[in-house]
Amino acid sequence: MAVENLAPVEKKEQIEESFVYLDDEIEKSHSKLVVKDVNGWFGSKQALKSININIKPNSVTAFIGPSGCGKTTLLRCLNRMHEMTTGAKITGEVLLDGLNIYDKAINPVIIKRRIGMVFQKPNPFPTMSIQDNVAAGLKLNGVRDRNLIQDIVEDSLKGAALWNEVKDELDKPGVSLSGGQQQRLCIARALAMQPEVLLMDEPTSALDPLASSKIEELISNLRERVTIIIVTHNMQQAARVSDFTAFMYLGELIEYGATNQIFKNPKKDLTERYISGKFG
Amino acid sequence: MIVMNSEKNNPKNNENKQYTDKINNYIKKKYKRRIITNKLVTILTIISVVVAVIPLGSILIEVIKNGSEAISIEFLTQKPGALGSGKGGIGPAIQGTLIIIGLSSALSVPVGMLTGIYLSEYSKNNRFSTVVRFVNDVLTGLPSIVIGIVGYVTLVLTLGSYSVLAGAFSLSIIMIPIIVRVTEETLKLVPNSLREAGYSLGLSKTKITLNIVLSTAKSGVLTGIVLAISRIAGETAPLIMTILGTSLFFSSFTGPVDALPLRIWRLASQPYESAHSFGWGAALILIVIVLFLGVGLRVLIRKNLAKVEM
Numbered sequence: 001m002a003v004e005n006l007a008p009v010e011k012k013e014q015i016e017e018s019f020v021y022l023d024d025e026i027e028k029s030h031s032k033l034v035v036k037d038v039n040g041w042f043g044s045k046q047a048l049k050s051i052n053i054n055i056k057p058n059s060v061t062a063f064i065g066p067s068g069c070g071k072t073t074l075l076r077c078l079n080r081m082h083e084m085t086t087g088a089k090i091t092g093e094v095l096l097d098g099l100n101i102y103d104k105a106i107n108p109v110i111i112k113r114r115i116g117m118v119f120q121k122p123n124p125f126p127t128m129s130i131q132d133n134v135a136a137g138l139k140l141n142g143v144r145d146r147n148l149i150q151d152i153v154e155d156s157l158k159g160a161a162l163w164n165e166v167k168d169e170l171d172k173p174g175v176s177l178s179g180g181q182q183q184r185l186c187i188a189r190a191l192a193m194q195p196e197v198l199l200m201d202e203p204t205s206a207l208d209p210l211a212s213s214k215i216e217e218l219i220s221n222l223r224e225r226v227t228i229i230i231v232t233h234n235m236q237q238a239a240r241v242s243d244f245t246a247f248m249y250l251g252e253l254i255e256y257g258a259t260n261q262i263f264k265n266p267k268k269d270l271t272e273r274y275i276s277g278k279f280g
Numbered sequence: 281m282i283v284m285n286s287e288k289n290n291p292k293n294n295e296n297k298q299y300t301d302k303i304n305n306y307i308k309k310k311y312k313r314r315i316i317t318n319k320l321v322t323i324l325t326i327i328s329v330v331v332a333v334i335p336l337g338s339i340l341i342e343v344i345k346n347g348s349e350a351i352s353i354e355f356l357t358q359k360p361g362a363l364g365s366g367k368g369g370i371g372p373a374i375q376g377t378l379i380i381i382g383l384s385s386a387l388s389v390p391v392g393m394l395t396g397i398y399l400s401e402y403s404k405n406n407r408f409s410t411v412v413r414f415v416n417d418v419l420t421g422l423p424s425i426v427i428g429i430v431g432y433v434t435l436v437l438t439l440g441s442y443s444v445l446a447g448a449f450s451l452s453i454i455m456i457p458i459i460v461r462v463t464e465e466t467l468k469l470v471p472n473s474l475r476e477a478g479y480s481l482g483l484s485k486t487k488i489t490l491n492i493v494l495s496t497a498k499s500g501v502l503t504g505i506v507l508a509i510s511r512i513a514g515e516t517a518p519l520i521m522t523i524l525g526t527s528l529f530f531s532s533f534t535g536p537v538d539a540l541p542l543r544i545w546r547l548a549s550q551p552y553e554s555a556h557s558f559g560w561g562a563a564l565i566l567i568v569i570v571l572f573l574g575v576g577l578r579v580l581i582r583k584n585l586a587k588v589e590m
Contacts, residue, residue: 079480081476081479081480084476084479086404109482109483109484110482111482112479112480112481112482113481113482114482116480116481117476117480119473119476119477119480121473123471123473123474123476123477124477125474125477125492125496126474126496127495127496127498136481136491136492137481137482137483140478140481140483140487140491141481141482141483141487186477189477189481190480190481193481193482
């Protein structure tokens with residue numbers, strides 16, 4: 001009897017050990033964002049079930065999972081965008097550098113300045129020029145210094161790898177650009193607010209492959225500047241751009257770890273089945 | 281295995297072919313009829329356009345033909361002369377109409393726009409907003425003479441005289457529901473993704489509403505204001521009850537004033553040929569003013585938009 005049981009126990013311990021090791025790896029350095037026991041609802045439907053996750057600074061983290069698994073909802077919980085939807089509710093804590101962004105004393109507007117967001121469809125402001133689109137956040141937040149705005153616009157457009165394409169036509173309307181350029185304009189617009197974290201909600205799902213690869217390239221370069229969290233349907237994309245990957249299913253976080261490990265050696269059966277295309 | 285597969289596939293293909301033939305049969309049967317229907321509908325729409333344009337065009341032509349004779353510098357700037365003399369002009373009426381339009385716009389545009397903004401952006405469809413929307417719709421359909429009586433009872437009687445204020449008050453009651461409705465509808469057309477983009481930049485709701493939502497919907501809201509102005513520019517009934525009409529130029533906001541529709545009505549009810557000619561002239565001026573305000577506001581907004589884009 002004892003001999004029979006020995007092998008599985010050993011295996012189990014191994015697995016647990018490596019888990020601890022991985023969690024350590026992520027937790028060892030300081031975390032930019034700590035999600036603690038977050039539950040989210042739409043009306044009576046629970047979209048997020050007790051999510052715990054730590055996001056490392058200056059890394060790219062991908063949320064993957066089938067449609068309706070709650071990855072976008074989780075993303076929108078990280079900058080208090082989720083609660084803007086009517087009927088949406090959230091419990092739990094999200095710590096940004098140790099500060100609970102759901103603290104009652106905190107103005108959600110300030111959180112959104114520190115945590116930028118890029119949406120699924122490019123959404124430049126239709127009445128504004130390229131220049132004004134990038135400067136919109138600054139101007140409407142009361143920045144008056146024109147030289148400063150000019151500098152930040154240039155810096156943000158360079159950061160979004162759009163500067164060379166638009167530097168001679170900054171006065172053109174933002175919506176006159178192509179889809180991929182519009183999305184990079186939206187990234188520049190978010191960067192202009194000097195966010196610490198950039199949330200990207202399937203930023204390439206409305207773009208063609210060429211424009212997508214430009215955005216992907218941009219994401220890996222932006223890592224130096226901001227902490228990036230990206231929701232994506234495209235597993236190849238997650239594998240290409242991210243350092244860490246979180247796999248979600250039916251509102252639960254199934255597995256979270258280094259991207260290499262998740263794709264090459266997933267711990268959970270569910271993750272493996274999803275990644276190998278058996279469902280989802 | 282391969283044989284199995286092809287055997288499996290073949291009947292399926294035949295089945296598909298069968299469907300194609302059946303569908304094609306239906307399409308062929310209806311094909312001729314479709315062409316005819318298509319042509320008929322095209323012709324019908326063209327006829328409708330002609331039917332709609334003929335009365336409009338003939339009115340315009342009639343007014344221009346009869347009215348242009350009366351127009352002169354004297355006609356545009358002078359007080360009306362003695363009854364039936366064919367002298368003087370409609371200066372006070374033009375001045376009065378412009379004052380009344382300006383004052384009622386000043387009263388109704390802020391109230392109407394802010395209400396529309398509230399309904400679209402802030403109310404979250406609560407019970408209060410449902411009531412406001414309902415009352416607003418009722419107000420849109422209210423006969424203008426009733427609104428004139430309201431103006432008479434509330435302002436003319438309490439102030440003790442017919443006045444510009446009472447007229448502008450009544451007309452602004454006609455304008456407000458139109459502006460509210462159009463503002464709400466156009467703001468609702470602004471995609472929510474733009475609001476979210478605003479939020480994601482850390483902007484306050486006020487900034488998003490004014491600088492992003494309203495500026496995106498600007499031309500729609502302006503169309504509503506132009507519509508409301510055109511509606512009141514020709515209103516006569518409420519003015520009879522509130523400003524009375526006079527042959528003198530504007531003196532004070534609490535005194536009576538003249539207006540073009542009132543003057544047209546007066547001139548038309550006089551038995552003199554010269555008065556009728558003046559009436560046509562006044563009608564032409566009224567049309568020109570409404571047209572000019574509409575086109576002018578549009579040009580203004582387009583210039584503004586161009587400036588934003590520059």
